[in-house]
Amino acid sequence: SQQGEEDPQALSIQEGENATMNCSYKTSINNLQWYRQNSGRGLVHLILIRSNEREKHSGRLRVTLDTSKKSSSLLITASRAADTASYFCGTSYGKLTFGQGTILTVHP
Amino acid sequence: DTEVTQTPKHLVMGMTNKKSLKCEQHMGHRAMYWYKQKAKKPPELMFVYSYEKLSINESVPSRFSPECPNSSLLNLHLHALQPEDSALYLCASLSQKNTEAFFGQGTRLTVV
Numbered sequence: 001s002q003q004g005e006e007d008p009q010a011l012s013i014q015e016g017e018n019a020t021m022n023c024s025y026k027t028s029i030n031n032l033q034w035y036r037q038n039s040g041r042g043l044v045h046l047i048l049i050r051s052n053e054r055e056k057h058s059g060r061l062r063v064t065l066d067t068s069k070k071s072s073s074l075l076i077t078a079s080r081a082a083d084t085a086s087y088f089c090g091t092s093y094g095k096l097t098f099g100q101g102t103i104l105t106v107h108p
Numbered sequence: 109d110t111e112v113t114q115t116p117k118h119l120v121m122g123m124t125n126k127k128s129l130k131c132e133q134h135m136g137h138r139a140m141y142w143y144k145q146k147a148k149k150p151p152e153l154m155f156v157y158s159y160e161k162l163s164i165n166e167s168v169p170s171r172f173s174p175e176c177p178n179s180s181l182l183n184l185h186l187h188a189l190q191p192e193d194s195a196l197y198l199c200a201s202l203s204q205k206n207t208e209a210f211f212g213q214g215t216r217l218t219v220v
Binding site: 041 | 202
């Protein structure tokens with residue numbers, strides 16, 4: 001990818017479980033953003049964390065950032081079937097580029 | 109209005125055709141992007157326009173020609189494409205502080 005790797009590449013869980021996705025990146029960043037994409041559609045912004053922040057919460061989402069390891073994680077708590085989608089981390093430093101993404105499937 | 113509108117939604121074109129993709133936003137954003145996305149892959153950055161000027165070209169072949177007629181519109185002109193150019197083409201605009209990108213629903217392009 002233009003930026004880095006995400007793992008796992010695919011994650012399958014049951015409704016109510018938590019889902020954790022990880023993202024690594026290669027370059028300096030101003031901020032890191034997580035996006036969600038439903039099949040074949042545009043990306044939707046979920047949450048942003050700035051390079052001087054370590055953790056951010058928004059509803060059922062929790063994002064962490066470790067700039068020394070150039071990595072971030074996205075935790076979705078109490079998952080729902082409607083959370084089924086692809087999730088991408090995007091890093092911004094003059095331009096917005098994306099990691100490989102995680103395909104999340106939440107079974108009812 | 110936080111929408112980015114892309115037209116057409118679907119496009120099938122022959123390798124000798126010339127077509128254009130259109131993207132429109134009315135959020136006053138001054139940065140607009142074109143991405144190409146293949147199945148099960150992340151969006152791959154193609155072009156960035158900032159204040160209506162091309163600021164980044166990610167070594168995209170010349171058969172793709174971007175144009176920004178004004179601050180609300182972004183076009184991608186296509187000519188002599190190859191079947192491997194078949195993909196979802198996404199347009200995005202960035203908020204003024206580069207804190208959030210707003211994406212259109214994309215144009216599904218098939219080159220035959």
